[in-house]
Amino acid sequence: MLPLNIVVIGGGAAGFFGAIACAKANPHAQVTLFEASRQPLAKVLISGGGRCNVTHACFEPQRLIQNYPRGSRALLGAFTRFQAQDTVAWFSAHGVHLKTEADGRMFPITDNSETIVECLVKAAAKSGIELRIGTPVVAVKQLAQNQGFEIFGKSGATKQCDRLLLATGSNPVGYKIAREFGHHIEPPVPSLFTFNIPDAKLRSLAGISVDPVQLRLETGKPQLSQTGPLLITHWGMSGPAVLKLSAWGARFLHQNHYQAKLLVNWLPDLHQEQVRQKILAVKTQWSNKAIALHRGVDLPHRLWQYIVDRADITTEDRWAGLSNKKLNQLVQELTQGEYLINGKGVFKEEFVTCGGVNLKEVNFKTMESKLIPRLYFAGEILDIDGVTGGFNFQSAWTTSYLAGNAMGISS
Structure with missing residues (x-):
């Protein structure tokens, strides 16, 4: 043969x-x-x-x-x-x-x-x-x-x-x-790409990483979710959690021209009520201090200030004057912050x-x-x-x- x-x-x-x-x-x-x-x-x-x-x-x-x-x-x-x-x-x-x-x-x-x-x-x-x-x-x-x-x-x-x-x-x-x-x-x-987020204030935090973070894509169906390290970049978000989510959501994101709503939980190791209790404890302990300068959760200081700003809290606001409405907004931003994906970046x-x-x-x-x-x-x-x-x-x-x-x- x-x-x-x-x-x-x-x-x-x-x-x-x-x-x-x-x-x-x-x-x-x-x-x-x-x-x-x-x-x-x-x-x-x-x-x-x-x-x-x-x-x-x-x-x-x-x-x-x-x-x-x-x-x-x-x-x-x-x-x-x-x-x-x-x-x-x-x-x-x-x-x-x-x-x-x-x-x-x-x-x-x-x-x-x-x-x-x-x-x-x-x-x-x-x-x-x-x-x-x-x-x-x-x-x-x-x-x-x-x-x-x-x-x-x-x-x-x-x-x-x-x-x-x-x-x-x-x-x-x-x-x-x-x-x-x-x-x-x-x-x-x-598949495997980073998220462009059109938020100049977020992008100014480029280089800050948080581990872990939970990310969820709102798809109209069962939500796609990933938990892991996240890196803020000068174009939006990257890191293992983003890359994994991009892979699982590749077809959905393509069909939607890479326009989608992203929900970010910056403190996935805590339940929402635990986050609320931590915030209330800080409010009691540091009542006369500026909210932007005295955080009660384990996040990078600049990121905390960014999240506080998203909750419509000014740099002059003190813990003592934090209303229930603002408290709820702050908890919401920490556990279910909404970000708009507007395009994708290349992974290396x-x-x-x-x-x-x-x-x-x-x-x-x-x-x-x-x-x-x-x-x-x-x-x-x-x-x-x-x-x-x-x-x-x-x-x-x-x-x-x-x-x-x-x-x-x-x-």
């Missing part, structure tokens, strides 16, 4: 990992990887602020899937076959050791994403994978009688293969090829989308298309996205590992 001819389109994390897994599963297979740009693994290089957040120290599939706004159900079985612990072991076996930070994110001990890039490039070379860098694929045609595929570049047909892995990320070419094979594409929209250089190939059309044991035999998918081309913290890379490692192994089987 002739050796299997495998083509991987996409030179990102999923493309490289899938190609390497395939070559290991079948050392006799001829594996060729096409990457359109001249810089493979570019997203890996810039991820995690240049450190590469490889995965997350969450080693139970049931808990792991809770970090995926889209794709959690499909990933459950996949994670029982290859999960974060397997990722750690794979990189360790290839000479790259990972460390776990306090929030669970895992990085190479070098704190340098080039470590991950070099590891993948070396593993690909050692596996005999042919890299065609700077070689964009523009179309794919299926050969007669489901006997494989013909790959077309800008100058025409370039290669035929028995099996094909699409690992093109959010590149429109990948969606186009999948669509031409009959796959339904969930419209890609941004990273760009994550929700949307892609409909998951019902893919066999998650092998990542093979249910519509086209010998066609496989991995990574962000699928309608899967995770919150920030290494989860998007983990779904890329998992889906590409499963695809690579399945493609390498000779039967």
Whole structure:
């Protein structure tokens, strides 16, 4: 029998990992990887602020899937076959050791994403994978009688293969090829972004962080909510709580043109009545003091003054003169402050989308298309996205590992 001819389109994390897994599963297979740009693994290089957040120290599939706004159900079985612990072991076996930070994110001990890039490039070379860098694929045609595929570049047909892995990320070419094979594409929209808040006084507090804060999006349906650290920026709000909420609310926010009402609870560890009692205690203890200068809750001083101002309390107002109406306003601002989202910002250089190939059309044991035999998918081309913290890379490692192994089987 002739050796299997495998083509991987996409030179990102999923493309490289899938190609390497395939070559290991079948050392006799001829594996060729096409990457359109001249810089493979570019997203890996810039991820995690240049450190590469490889995965997350969450080693139970049931808990792991809770970090995926889209794709959690499909990933459950996949994670029982290859999960974060397997990722750690794979990189360790290839000479790259990972460390776990306090929030669970895992990085190479070098704190340098080039470590991950070099590891993948070396593993690909050692596996005999042919890299065609700077070689964009523009179309794919299926050969007669489901006997494989013909790959077309800008100058025409370039290669035929028995099996094909699409690992093109959010590149429109990948969606186009999948669509031409009959796959339904969930419209890609941004996920993981910051909130623009048109409030000059809030923006003047840029750099202040609060942990924890509870955020809720008013959607007209069951409200979307996240609790965690928040960072005030010169354009509005960022931080893990905002990024997670943006992921869960990605479709809602897109449909509403990134205009929405955000409710902020600055003191989520306290019930509203507890906040009220704390305020009343301060009113009693510091009756002759200025409200803006003597806070009774654990918040940064400048933020407290901003919230007091939002409650229509002046810098001259004393605790003794605080009316019940103003007290209620202050409690409301502390526990259910309303902020208007008016647009989104970019989260560092990273760009994550929700949307892609409909998951019902893919066999998650092998990542093979249910519509086209010998066609496989991995990574962000699928309608899967995770919150920030290494989860998007983990779904890329998992889906590409499963695809690579399945493609390498000779039967």
